[in-house]
Amino acid sequence: KLSKRLETVAKFVPTGAIMADIGSDHAYLPCYLIHQGTASRAIAGEVVKGPYESAVGQVQKEGLTEKITVRLADGLAAIEMTDHVDTVTIAGMGGPLIVSILDKYPEKLQGVTRLILQPNIHAKVIREWALAHQWAILDEEILEEDDKIYEILVLQRGQMKLSTAEILFGPKLSQRKSPAFMKKWLREKDNWQRVLQSIEEAEQTPEIEEKRAELMALIHLVEGV
Numbered sequence: 001k002l003s004k005r006l007e008t009v010a011k012f013v014p015t016g017a018i019m020a021d022i023g024s025d026h027a028y029l030p031c032y033l034i035h036q037g038t039a040s041r042a043i044a045g046e047v048v049k050g051p052y053e054s055a056v057g058q059v060q061k062e063g064l065t066e067k068i069t070v071r072l073a074d075g076l077a078a079i080e081m082t083d084h085v086d087t088v089t090i091a092g093m094g095g096p097l098i099v100s101i102l103d104k105y106p107e108k109l110q111g112v113t114r115l116i117l118q119p120n121i122h123a124k125v126i127r128e129w130a131l132a133h134q135w136a137i138l139d140e141e142i143l144e145e146d147d148k149i150y151e152i153l154v155l156q157r158g159q160m161k162l163s164t165a166e167i168l169f170g171p172k173l174s175q176r177k178s179p180a181f182m183k184k185w186l187r188e189k190d191n192w193q194r195v196l197q198s199i200e201e202a203e204q205t206p207e208i209e210e211k212r213a214e215l216m217a218l219i220h221l222v223e224g225v
């Protein structure tokens with residue numbers, strides 16, 4: 001059974017999609033999407049040999065070798081133009097790693113119309129990347145599983161405008177204010193306040209002062225949602 005996290009990523013893959021899952025590990029997501037009849041074809045990309053072999057084994061075990069191609073490749077290099085991939089998923093990594101994957105082979109995104117990204121941390125850098133590269137947020141989701149809170153960003157091509165608060169919290173998520181959203185940001189706020197307290201006891205240097213101002217600004221932002 002797929003995790004709730006990956007099931008939520010899967011929910012945003014359009015019917016009939018030709019999808020590439022980058023950093024696919026066991027290829028669970030592509031296998032699920034093909035079995036479900038959502039994706040018509042899939043690429044599973046992996047850069048590490050062990051997980052790549054797990055993906056190959058899983059696709060064979062599930063009898064899906066006709067529909068899923070597993071490639072050992074760095075990020076988007078797993079996509080070939082003749083695949084006609086229109087949807088890319090990248091899940092289970094930090095935001096900065098996801099952004100570095102998107103930036104490394106930009107030409108591979110030429111035919112891609114939807115990105116479904118699930119950063120474990122720092123979703124903010126993905127929203128900044130989207131703003132800078134003419135991708136717009138179609139939808140967002142936040143969920144809790146095994147005491148961890150995950151964000152999912154669904155992007156399509158287009159322009160958008162985001163405030164500083166929306167870049168941090170997500171424009172859709174901060175409108176909906178779901179229980180998982182509130183829990184995440186109250187948790188973050190507690191952490192920032194704890195750091196702020198410890199800083200206040202420390203010696204005042206320009207660096208500390210800058211950090212203090214940064215934390216106060218973040219706390220102020222959270223209090224505004």
Ligand code: SAM
Nearest residue numbers: 022023024025045046047048051074075091092
């Ligand atoms: N996507 C799956 C999920 O969400 O459950 C697996 C997540 S796993 C924590 C991250 C996977 O990404 C690892 O198997 C790792 O080898 C792979 N990975 C990291 N950097 C990569 C890159 N540049 N290209 C392809 N795969 C990468």
